[in-house]
Amino acid sequence: MSVAQEKKTLKITQTGSPIRRTKDQRATLIGLGLNKMHRTSELEDSPEVRGMIRKVRHMVTVAGE
Template identity: 45%
Template sequence: MAKIKVTLVKSFHGCKKDQIATVAALGLKKIRDEKTHEDCPQIRGMVTKIKHLVKVEEI
């Protein structure tokens, strides 16, 4: 299965609580944090929810 790299590029302060929880669930804590995840529908849905805060690259 393919993998994606998710990078936090903007601050999540001032966002809704569910968006902050999504950032935490992806394992991102600070700006420029990167995490690698399997490319599955659940992760893609989480990324879509916070697409204005992250950058996604396929590996």
């Protein structure tokens, strides 16, 4: 793969509890592959993933930006 074809990835780690959060925030965590504390998921950097991260930014940390 050339540098132009490489896909950037983001490592997302859940740091906050979904307890007392809205259903859509819980569903977003599951969509990101997170549903337990300190679980890490590696996803391709895309506008859709960025939007999901923005929605639950108070419960996750992101590496690889």
